[in-house]
Amino acid sequence: MDRREFSLALARPLGTAKGTIHRREGVLVRVDADGILGVGEATPLPGWTESLADCRAALDAVSDRDAALRTALDADPRDPLAETPSAVTAALDDAPAARHAVESAVLDARGRRDDRPLATLLAADPATGVPVNATLGDGSVAETVDAARAAVDDGFDCLKLKVGAGDLDRDVARLRAVREAVGPDVTLRADANAAWDRETASEAVDAVASLDCSYLEQPLAADDLDGHAALRGRGVDIALDETLATTAVADVLAADAADVLILKPMALGGPARAHAVARRARAxxxxxxxxxxxxxxxxxxxxxxxASAIPDVRPCGLATGDALDGDLAPDPAPVEGGVVAVPVGPGVAGDAFDTLF
Structure with a gap:
């Protein structure tokens, strides 16, 4: 398995629970199955995945397992590593970003071998395009409205506003101004990134429900399943994001804590793993x-x-390429008019990423 490390600057700093991030650092992997190549990416995000050091260590542990990875090409693509030797899977168990890279590379090679796009390995009739939301960062009322109008002019009909950085009254004013500016046909979402206590979150639910918001994302701390469950059924859906980094999906569903789950394949351990969670959520x-x-x-x-392999998927948070100051390669799935066209080449994007090695 070939590897190549990379570092990409962010267009703007990214605030996380672990501090502010200015760069995204990761590892590309490439498997070669008798001349059939497959490329995968591991880009750890502390707080969501293992550290970069632990990601490297996990990949070190599987770097000489080419024979095992070639076997995975013939496995069920919905769980391609299921029958891989335990020495491989155990090394990746606590390293979701590393696992994402390996699983992605295997699926990419499988798709290229069989001349099928990755989405068709996961679902019989995937969509050809995926609707996406535009994300509006924290800003003044005027700045937020200007950003919302610009996004709508670019074709987005779903906007996600970051809230929780200031007081609730300020956020409600921003949401109300955006709703008035874009009209009733644009979907609004609000993402608090676990900023509130239960009392503030309860007030927020009533406020955003009155503005016809589609959902309120992660209003409470990641481990507060009971608190999130109590917010449901009050006029706005409750979405959980950060919670999935610390809590098993089975526990979230058992607690009836969410109407919506935000799925990050990198944090869940791979494309097939993420699609399996999507199926479980739908059920x-x-x-x-x-x-x-x-x-x-x-x-x-x-x-x-x-996303394309999820029937009738709602707008997804995949318009994130502009958060990087540069990229590893030209984007084979650019956003146009609020929709991402799914690449039709075999695997992830044909041979679009082979030149990275």
Missing amino acids: AGVVPVVTTTIDAAPARTAAVHV
Whole structure:
């Protein structure tokens, strides 16, 4: 298995629970199965995945397992590593970003071998395009309205506003101004990134419900399943994102804590793993939405395939390429008019990423 490390500057700093990030650093992997290549990306995000050092260590542990990875090409593509030797899977168990790279590379090679796009390995009739939301960062009322109008002019009909950085009254004023500016036909979402206590979150639910918001994302701390469950059924859906980094999906569903699950393939351990969670969520009556951890083009494109394999998927958080100041390769799945066209080449994007090695 070949490897190549990379580092990409962000267009603007990214604030996380672990501090502010200025660059995205990761590892590309390439498998060669008798001349059939497959490329995968591991871009760890501390707080969501293992550290970069632990990601490297996990990949070190499987770097000489080419024979095992070739065997995975013939496995069920919905769980391609299921029958891989335990020495491989155990090394990746606590390293979702590393696992994402390996699983993606295997699926890419499988698709190229069989001349099928990745999405068709996961679903019989995937969509040819995926609707996406525009994300509006924290800003003044005027700045937020200007950004919302610009996004709508670019063809987006779903906007996600970051809230929780200031007081609730300020956020409500921003949401109300955007709703008045874009009209009733644009879907609004609000993402609090676990900023509030239960009292503030309860007030927020009533406020955003009155503005016809589609969902309120992660209003409470990641481990507060009971608190999130208590917010449901009050006029706005509750979406969980950060919670999935610390809590098993089975526990989230058992607690009836969410109407929507935000699925990051990098944090869940791979495209097939993410699609399996989406199927499980749907079976439980919970809506899956796919997004990224601000990944480079290979992982972002794989996430597009995952979203397209979910029937009637709602707008996803895949318009994240502009969060990077540069990328590893030209984007094979650019956003146009609020929609991402799914690449039709075999695997993730044909041979689009082979020149990265």
